[in-house]
Each structure stands twice: as C-alpha cells, then as structure tokens.
Amino acid sequence: MNLAIFSLLKKTSYLFVALGVTFLMFDLAYYVMTTLPGSRNEMCVIGAGFTTLNIVFSVVMSFLSALLTVGILEVGMSKRSVSTSGLGVLLGSLTVFCTACTLPVISLFGFSLSLLFFTTYADILKVVSMVLIFIALYIVNGQVQNKCNICVN
Amino acid sequence: MSKLKKDQGLIAAIIFASVVVSASLTFFGMQLYGGGGNLEEKIQDGIEAYVQKQAQPQQRPSVNAEDFVDDDAFMGDANAPVTIVEFSDFQCPFCKRFADGAFAQLKSEYIDTGKVKLVFRDFPLSFHPAALPASLAAECAREQGGDEAYFKLHDYIFANQDSIPGNLTEASEYYASAVKGMGVKDTATFKACVIDQKYQAEVEKDLQDGQEAGISGTPGFLIGEQMVEGAQPFEAFAQAIEQELAK
Structure with missing residues (x-):
C-alpha cells in the first residue's frame, strides 16, 4: 500500500501542523494520565495511568492523530471546497468526503480519541483505539491518492 | 493555489x-x-510500577518512620523497637482491605507483643470526598476519648465505608451517632468540631508529611527505614519488620 499520507509531511506547513497537533494531543493525554485517579500496586493513587506503556501509547496516538489531521486537511484543501480562513479550512475539510467516508473517518477518529482520554488505559482498549485510527488513516490515505471507489471526483 | x-x-x-x-x-x-x-x-x-509489580518492601533511601510520627494516634508500646507509620485514606478500598486483612495478624503478632508501635496518619486523596470529613471526625473523637476512641471510630468507618458521607454537616450527624459509646461524651462539641474543621491543619500536616516521606498513594507504610506500598499480604509486612528488628 502506498502511504501517500506520510509524504504529506514533506510539506513544511503540514509538518508544522503535525508537530502542533502532536504536542497538543500529548499534552491532553499527559494531563489525563497524571490527574485521573486509579489504583496501582494495591493502593489508591492519583495519576496511576502515568506509566511507561501509557506514555509510549500516548506519543504514538498523538502522532497518528496528527497524521490523520494532516491527511484530512490535504483532502480538504485539494477539493477546494472550503473557505480560506483557518477554522473554515478545518471545518470545511470535514465535509469534503462523501457520506460513505465522512462518517467512518469522523467516528473512527472520535472513537480513537475518546478511547485515548477516557479509559483506564486497559490493554484491549489501547489495541482497539490503534486499530480504529489505522482504519481511519487507511480511508484518508485513499482519499489523498484519489483512489476512493465510492466517490465520483 | x-x-x-x-x-x-x-x-x-x-x-x-x-x-x-x-x-x-x-x-x-x-x-x-x-x-x-x-x-x-x-x-x-x-x-x-510498570517494570516491577511487587509485594516486597521497597527500599527508599533516607526515610525513617521515627521522623514522621508527629503527635498522631498510635497503638502498641510507645517504646517498641519498630515504628510503623501508616498513611491512610478512610474512603480508600485498599486501606479497608488492609484494615480487614493483614492488620489483624500484624496486631496479634507484632503490636500486641510489644515489637511494633503503629502510628495512624491521614492521607485523604482529593478524589475521595468522604475521606476528609472522616479524618476530621476521628480527630474530634480523639479530642474527647483519646486514642482508644480514635481507633474505635477508625474501625467503624472502615466497617461502614460504603455509607460514610462526604458532606461535613451530614458527616457531623453521622459520626455523632456513631461515637456514642466510644468515649465521646459531648456530642454537641464533637459536631461543632467536625463542622468547623477544627483539625483541618492537623490533617493537612499529615498529608504534607506523607508526601515528604515519598508516599504516593494509600495505604502507604513507613516501617523503620523501609516503605511498603499498598495493601500487601501480611508476609510483606512481616519481612520488613523482621529486617528492622534484626538491626
């Protein structure tokens, strides 16, 4: 599979967007990890989720989320169906897919993010969120390459 | 473009x-x-925590239980060779697990035999709203009935952990009825003590001392110069105590 979505990072603007989104997502994940109550080693602790595995998972998910964001922006910009304002680009880019792709991308993206933040970081939920975001990336990658078999371009 | x-x-x-x-x-x-x-x-x-899930005592440098005794309630011989300082949260289920589990054997084999003095200090966690009122109530009970009243209310709180209130006014009423027969004679003073949070500073000092000692969760125990974290089996405490006794 041609991972065109990775090649988007060669564009300077997308690289900066990806950097910003990665940091933003990781900051949110860090805050959740260090402030959510939980248990560890048979005791109640604040920040029980702040473990090495969760940190690594958050870094990976933050990067993948950034990649997905960049992919959605690219598809939105290339369709030329959005306004030139920043927020307009972001919001408009979410509408450029046909329903067949918009719903799964947004829902998969949303589910992945919600699983990142609002779970006890159980291993199975980590796996599910990773699978969901990879599916969303696959769909967006297809859009970037204009290889969607459903949409008529 | x-x-x-x-x-x-x-x-x-x-x-x-x-x-x-x-x-x-x-x-x-x-x-x-x-x-x-x-x-x-x-x-x-x-x-x-990730690399080493353990039930063994953790060695932390420069920690001595004697430095964290303060003036809190204790049980056992005041001159016992080993001091255990327990930092606990009355609403923490793991603290209850210790109180209902390993504590009984710890008491019979080490506290009652004069080998260990157990000091109980408060470490109310922010996400347990009923922990602070319970800590205040226990201190207020101790004001009138001494350490005996304190530990009677301590046992009562853990036995009824699911129903302890988080609101101060409700807590004052709840605990006022509970302390009857525990050596607390003036319930009006007791209620005022709870509502006015008379021992707030005392509880906060316990919390600060615990953090200074490296306590990161509850229950946390300083056993001599060692630390045991969590509601571990009795054997974990016994090992640490025996090591301290051997010194």
Whole structure:
C-alpha cells in the first residue's frame, strides 16, 4: 500500500501542523494520565495511568492523530471546497468526503480519541483505539491518492 | 493555489505549532521547577510500577518512620523497637482491605507483643470526598476519648465505608451517632468540631508529611527505614519488620 499520507509531511506547513497537533494531543493525554485517579500496586493513587506503556501509547496516538489531521486537511484543501480562513479550512475539510467516508473517518477518529482520554488505559482498549485510527488513516490515505471507489471526483 | 495563500497557510501553520509547542514546554517547565518537582518522581514511580509489580518492601533511601510520627494516634508500646507509620485514606478500598486483612495478624503478632508501635496518619486523596470529613471526625473523637476512641471510630468507618458521607454537616450527624459509646461524651462539641474543621491543619500536616516521606498513594507504610506500598499480604509486612528488628 502506498502511504501517500506520510509524504504529506514533506510539506513544511503540514509538518508544522503535525508537530502542533502532536504536542497538543500529548499534552491532553499527559494531563489525563497524571490527574485521573486509579489504583496501582494495591493502593489508591492519583495519576496511576502515568506509566511507561501509557506514555509510549500516548506519543504514538498523538502522532497518528496528527497524521490523520494532516491527511484530512490535504483532502480538504485539494477539493477546494472550503473557505480560506483557518477554522473554515478545518471545518470545511470535514465535509469534503462523501457520506460513505465522512462518517467512518469522523467516528473512527472520535472513537480513537475518546478511547485515548477516557479509559483506564486497559490493554484491549489501547489495541482497539490503534486499530480504529489505522482504519481511519487507511480511508484518508485513499482519499489523498484519489483512489476512493465510492466517490465520483 | 496562489503563492500568497500558500504563504498564509505556512505562516498559520508555523504560528499554530509555535504556540502549542511553547505552551507545552512552559507547562512541562512549570511541572519541573514550579510544581514541587513532582515530574521526575512520577516518572520514576511509573517506571517502577510498570517494570516491577511487587509485594516486597521497597527500599527508599533516607526515610525513617521515627521522623514522621508527629503527635498522631498510635497503638502498641510507645517504646517498641519498630515504628510503623501508616498513611491512610478512610474512603480508600485498599486501606479497608488492609484494615480487614493483614492488620489483624500484624496486631496479634507484632503490636500486641510489644515489637511494633503503629502510628495512624491521614492521607485523604482529593478524589475521595468522604475521606476528609472522616479524618476530621476521628480527630474530634480523639479530642474527647483519646486514642482508644480514635481507633474505635477508625474501625467503624472502615466497617461502614460504603455509607460514610462526604458532606461535613451530614458527616457531623453521622459520626455523632456513631461515637456514642466510644468515649465521646459531648456530642454537641464533637459536631461543632467536625463542622468547623477544627483539625483541618492537623490533617493537612499529615498529608504534607506523607508526601515528604515519598508516599504516593494509600495505604502507604513507613516501617523503620523501609516503605511498603499498598495493601500487601501480611508476609510483606512481616519481612520488613523482621529486617528492622534484626538491626
């Protein structure tokens, strides 16, 4: 599979967007990890989720989320169906897919993010969120390459 | 897309990334230098918890239970060779697990035999709203009935942990009816003591001392110069105590 979505990072603007989104997502994940109550080693602790595995998972998910964001922006910009304002680009880019792709991308993206933040970081939920975001990336990658078999371009 | 629009997009992207990265670095910097230096400790705790789930006592340098006794309620011989300081949260299920489990054997084999003095100190966690009122109530009971009343109410609270109230007014009523027969004669004074949070400073001092000692959760135990974290089996406590007794 041609991972065109990775090649988007060669564009300077997308690289900066990806950097910003990665940091933003990781900051949110860090805050959740260090402030959510939980248990560890048979005791109640604040920040029980702040473990090495969760940190690594958050870094990976933050990067993948950034990649997905960049992919959605690219598809939105290339369709030329959005306004030139920043927020307009972001919001408009979410509408450029046909329903067949918009719903799964947004829902998969949303589910992945919600699983990142609002779970006890159980291993199975980590796996599910990773699978969901990879599916969303696959769909967006297809859009970037204009290889969607459903949409008529 | 015109060059102007491309440049605008690039500028917007750079500004966005700069703001987010700067804010992140500032946030992490505050954690390191302005937040009590907890980040390194939390990373270390996280790594230890992931790599080594253990029921063995953890060796922490420069910690001595005797330095954290303060003036809190204790049971056992005041001159016992080994001191255990327990930092506990009345609403914590693991603290209850210790109270219902390993504590009984600890008491019969070490406290009642004069080998160990157990000091109970408060470590109410922020996400347990009923913990602080319970701590205050126990201190108020101790004011009138001494350590005996304190530990009777301590046992009562853990036995009824699911129903302890989080509201101070409700807590004062709840505990006032509970302390009858525990050596607390003036319930009006007791209620006022709870509602006015008379021992708030005492509880906060316990919390600060616990944090200073390296307690990161409840229950946490200082056993001589060792630390045991969590509601571990009796054997974990016995091992630490025997090591301290051998010194």
